[in-house]
Amino acid sequence: MKTLVKSGFTRDRIDATSALVQLALDKAKASGASAAEASALVAHGLSVTVRQGEIETVEHNEDNSISVTVYYGDTLGSASTTDLEQAAVIKAVEAACAIAQHTAEDSCFGLADTGLLASEIPDLDLYEPNSITIEQAIDSAKACEQIALDSDSRITNSEGASLSMQEGLDVYGNTNGFLHGLLRSRYSKSCSVIAQDASGMQRDYWYDTRRHFSDLESDASIGQKTAHRTLRRLGATKLSTRQAPVIFEAPVASSLVSHFLSAISGGNLYRQSSFLLDHLGKAVFPEYLSIEELPHIPRALASSPYDNEGVVTNERTLVQAGVLQGYLLSSYTARKLGMQTTGNAGGPHNVIMSHGESDLAGLLRSMDTGLLVTELIGYGINSVTGDYSRGAAGFWVERGEIQYPVDEITIAGNLRTIYQDIVSVGNDIDTRGTIRCGSVLIGNMTIAGN
Amino acid sequence: MSEIITLAKNALLEPAGLGNQDIETLMGKLCSMNIDYADMYFQYSCYESWSLEEGRVKSGSYNQARGVGVRAISGEKTGFAYSDAILLPSLSNAVDAARSIAKQGMDKSIALTWPEKPELTLYSSANPVQSLGDTDKVQLLEQVDKKVRKLDSRVQQVTASLSGVHEVVLIARSDGDLVADIRPLVRLNVNVIVEQNGRREQGGAGGGGRFGYQYFLEHGRIDSYAKEAVDQALTNLDAVGSPAGEMQVVLGPGWPGILLHEAIGHGLEGDFNRKGTSAFSNRIGEQVASPLCTVVDDGTIADRRGSMNVDDEGTATQNTMLIEKGMLRNYMQDTLNARLMGVSSTGNGRRESYAHLPMPRMTNTYMLAGETPPEEIIASVKKGLYAKNFGGGQVDITSGKFVFSASEAYLIEDGKIGRPVKGATLIGNGPDVLTRVSMVGNDLRLDPGVGTCGKEGQSVPVGVGQPTMRIDGLTVGGTQE
Numbered sequence: 001m002k003t004l005v006k007s008g009f010t011r012d013r014i015d016a017t018s019a020l021v022q023l024a025l026d027k028a029k030a031s032g033a034s035a036a037e038a039s040a041l042v043a044h045g046l047s048v049t050v051r052q053g054e055i056e057t058v059e060h061n062e063d064n065s066i067s068v069t070v071y072y073g074d075t076l077g078s079a080s081t082t083d084l085e086q087a088a089v090i091k092a093v094e095a096a097c098a099i100a101q102h103t104a105e106d107s108c109f110g111l112a113d114t115g116l117l118a119s120e121i122p123d124l125d126l127y128e129p130n131s132i133t134i135e136q137a138i139d140s141a142k143a144c145e146q147i148a149l150d151s152d153s154r155i156t157n158s159e160g161a162s163l164s165m166q167e168g169l170d171v172y173g174n175t176n177g178f179l180h181g182l183l184r185s186r187y188s189k190s191c192s193v194i195a196q197d198a199s200g201m202q203r204d205y206w207y208d209t210r211r212h213f214s215d216l217e218s219d220a221s222i223g224q225k226t227a228h229r230t231l232r233r234l235g236a237t238k239l240s241t242r243q244a245p246v247i248f249e250a251p252v253a254s255s256l257v258s259h260f261l262s263a264i265s266g267g268n269l270y271r272q273s274s275f276l277l278d279h280l281g282k283a284v285f286p287e288y289l290s291i292e293e294l295p296h297i298p299r300a301l302a303s304s305p306y307d308n309e310g311v312v313t314n315e316r317t318l319v320q321a322g323v324l325q326g327y328l329l330s331s332y333t334a335r336k337l338g339m340q341t342t343g344n345a346g347g348p349h350n351v352i353m354s355h356g357e358s359d360l361a362g363l364l365r366s367m368d369t370g371l372l373v374t375e376l377i378g379y380g381i382n383s384v385t386g387d388y389s390r391g392a393a394g395f396w397v398e399r400g401e402i403q404y405p406v407d408e409i410t411i412a413g414n415l416r417t418i419y420q421d422i423v424s425v426g427n428d429i430d431t432r433g434t435i436r437c438g439s440v441l442i443g444n445m446t447i448a449g450n
Numbered sequence: 451m452s453e454i455i456t457l458a459k460n461a462l463l464e465p466a467g468l469g470n471q472d473i474e475t476l477m478g479k480l481c482s483m484n485i486d487y488a489d490m491y492f493q494y495s496c497y498e499s500w501s502l503e504e505g506r507v508k509s510g511s512y513n514q515a516r517g518v519g520v521r522a523i524s525g526e527k528t529g530f531a532y533s534d535a536i537l538l539p540s541l542s543n544a545v546d547a548a549r550s551i552a553k554q555g556m557d558k559s560i561a562l563t564w565p566e567k568p569e570l571t572l573y574s575s576a577n578p579v580q581s582l583g584d585t586d587k588v589q590l591l592e593q594v595d596k597k598v599r600k601l602d603s604r605v606q607q608v609t610a611s612l613s614g615v616h617e618v619v620l621i622a623r624s625d626g627d628l629v630a631d632i633r634p635l636v637r638l639n640v641n642v643i644v645e646q647n648g649r650r651e652q653g654g655a656g657g658g659g660r661f662g663y664q665y666f667l668e669h670g671r672i673d674s675y676a677k678e679a680v681d682q683a684l685t686n687l688d689a690v691g692s693p694a695g696e697m698q699v700v701l702g703p704g705w706p707g708i709l710l711h712e713a714i715g716h717g718l719e720g721d722f723n724r725k726g727t728s729a730f731s732n733r734i735g736e737q738v739a740s741p742l743c744t745v746v747d748d749g750t751i752a753d754r755r756g757s758m759n760v761d762d763e764g765t766a767t768q769n770t771m772l773i774e775k776g777m778l779r780n781y782m783q784d785t786l787n788a789r790l791m792g793v794s795s796t797g798n799g800r801r802e803s804y805a806h807l808p809m810p811r812m813t814n815t816y817m818l819a820g821e822t823p824p825e826e827i828i829a830s831v832k833k834g835l836y837a838k839n840f841g842g843g844q845v846d847i848t849s850g851k852f853v854f855s856a857s858e859a860y861l862i863e864d865g866k867i868g869r870p871v872k873g874a875t876l877i878g879n880g881p882d883v884l885t886r887v888s889m890v891g892n893d894l895r896l897d898p899g900v901g902t903c904g905k906e907g908q909s910v911p912v913g914v915g916q917p918t919m920r921i922d923g924l925t926v927g928g929t930q931e
Contacts, residue, residue: 062533079514080514102585380855
């Protein structure tokens with residue numbers, strides 16, 4: 001097989017992309033816009049999937065887009081295109097300008113305040129040029145899957161293993177003179193297998209995703225965890241309906257933090273569609289908990305020196321001793337709320353929840369009897385009321401030890417109560433995503449079954 | 451040459467000066483030895499959206515995408531590459547990358563058939579984005595806002611959005627077929643937040659399909675969306691905690707058909723069944739539902755959100771019998787999985803865009819009507835839950851476990867609909883849930899045209915539908931024991 005993997009960005013490519021953003025800004029000004037901002041993304045990559053030892057897909061991707069927002073005083077219009085030819089970019093700017101003729105004014109619209117824009121851009125080591133060939137990627141995926149398949153005779157089938165290598169260049173510019181590009185890379189490895197016995201089939205998976213290829217979990221570790229997680233689900237049964245303590249295993253516990261972040265994000269607050277309206281300065285979590293946002297962790301997935309508006313990002317405390325200290329705001333949502341942007345246009349950066357000394361086994365012991373949740377399905381979260389009801393699978397725990405797997409149950413409560421009812425957080429931090437937290441023990445939830 | 455093909459060629463090939471000969475040469479190169487099947491998927495799409503909040507339309511956006519996806523299949527292996535530009539050099543590169551999946555060999559000679567006969571037209575090929583002036587689009591949303599606020603003084607927030615997509619696709623296949631489709635799609639959504647004594651609740655409604663924006667100006671549709679959203683929000687103001695545990699559940703007609711989509715639809719997609727990873731694998735001909743249940747996937751209903759003249763591999767869509775009187779009859783197939791399973795494609799090969807690989811996906815999935823009046827079904831339940839409307843759902847196709855979340859539900863007590871209860875998630879087991887269907891209503895309804903299905907990171911528009919039905923024993927994920 002021929003090896004065709006695109007790697008790296010030439011200086012010319014970076015300059016040309018920046019020039020295109022500048023062209024969009026200039027064109028907007030020339031069309032009478034009072035201000036404009038534009039961002040371009042140029043990315044390429046490769047992903048391979050193998051299944052049962054054979055190549056299933058080899059996908060080459062090449063993604064280009066530019067989006068522009070123009071302001072005419074207090075009105076705006078936006079447009080985007082995947083065509084980076086100059087003519088197409090100009091056409092997009094014209095489309096945005098046309099839309100701005102029909103939209104209503106809002107005095108909160110506009111670019112970020114100049115004084116808040118990032119001036120020094122630290123290198124956060126978010127980019128490693130790809131040096132992995134297609135053959136190496138295929139071999140690695142095959143190894144992950146083979147280790148999982150070989151680990152137990154009850155593993156009878158596979159959904160395959162994948163490896164993905166992606167590189168991207170992100171350029172953001174606005175008419176207040178900001179123009180900067182960031183290079184990022186992302187490598188992912190995943191495996192999913194199926195185990196079967198007389199009780200039926202169960203599937204599970206494991207994955208890792210990192211900015212640098214060398215930071216990825218080994219093939220053996222991915223394969224072994226996939227096999228372990230799949231096998232332990234065999235023979236799952238329903239529980240009877242009951243109240244019990246619940247542990248969210250670290251990979252699913254981050255979803256609880258994610259609902260919190262959504263509730264304190266500016267868009268939901270000014271539209272009053274948050275269950276945490278007017279909670280600034282109030283206790284949302286127990287006193288021993290804090291949550292920080294650390295945007296500058298080297299190589300971390302959600303690290304960034306500036307946000308989607310060029311505003312500098314800073315370390316900050318979202319929750320101190322259980323009390324909500326700040327929201328996640330962009331310039332627009334901040335103005336809507338009469339506040340200042342927090343550098344969160346585009347969302348949160350690395351969010352870290354504090355933890356105790358116990359590992360997951362320790363949490364299980366302190367729970368004694370209850371439910372360990374390892375998978376959640378469905379979308380049963382009401383963002384306005386905080387009502388929570390989701391499908392779950394996991395394990396019933398007694399005397400601090402896993403007894404048997406369970407599925408086809410739901411867990412329910414209200415997020416405001418659930419947050420206050422966090423008994424402890426484990427030190428088994430999952431560092432793969434935007435949110436870093438350990439397993440979370442909740443004092444009591446309603447489990448529905450038969 | 452038929453009209454749609456001509457329009458598609460004008461939109462996709464002509465700007466780059468590409469002609470029939472270029473496509474045939476590229477296809478010949480793509481189909482060098484060891485390639486069993488290949489296709490090139492040219493696509494142009496423009497998408498616009500307008501959104502209203504605080505009583506005014508303050509933002510709008512217009513997005514345009516054009517590109518080509520190139521796929522080569524050798525056995526079970528697929529090579530895939532795409533380009534954001536429809537230009538000869540980038541197309542050549544994509545062809546080289548895609549065919550590198552197989553050992554190189556001589557180029558083949560492929561003659562494409564430029565169809566003469568007119569295609570089936572389930573919808574208009576007019577661009578919906580141009581079906582109404584921009585000022586009128588803004589006024590339409592403002593009208594929605596006014597109507598909602600007039601209905602009840604407890605309304606605090608109204609958000610509404612209007613969006614339209616115009617999509618032109620041209621598919622060249624290695625078996626010589628050249629097929630085109632032009633697909634419109636519009637959607638209107640409204641969400642309201644009401645407040646009473648410090649308690650806030652939300653409600654929503656909307657609709658759409660494959661036509662222009664005029665649809666929303668006809669038959670008092672805006673009035674009914676406004677009323678539905680407000681009613682739902684007000685109902686939820688009175689809602690009490692939902693019961694928890696297994697009980698009789700009556701699902702209302704229309705959108706609650708999402709049950710079928712999650713519980714059985716995904717499990718009947720060809721890829722999972724070829725790989726043997728679905729809870730429905732190797733079960734064709736078996737009884738998987740009560741004899742009251744007949745379920746189809748029908749991509750041929752005029753104007754519906756999930757319909758297409760041809761799927762994204764150029765195969766004509768069809769009405770596929772999935773479950774007939776409780777018996778499992780067919781899976782839904784795309785070209786790759788159909789070939790490997792030795793059957794024909796059912797016209798279910800779909801992809802989000804040129805930048806994604808096609809796979810078996812649903813179109814409009816629904817259950818045919820039964821004979822029982824819906825009132826009789828409600829009256830038959832001594833104690834249970836009536837679920838009228840839902841949010842989203844999800845399924846684990848291997849274990850068969852699925853969930854879907856109610857956005858409007860009521861207790862049934864002694865055969866009468868009682869107090870509203872807070873949205874609860876319903877959970878069940880796909881291969882057995884339909885065996886528990888004990889009554890099917892005569893009131894089949896399709897959903898209003900708002901469904902989007904996600905699979906392996908790809909979103910496609912779909913439809914669902916069903917009559918009122920009673921399920922004896924479904925777990926309701928409430929908070930009240």
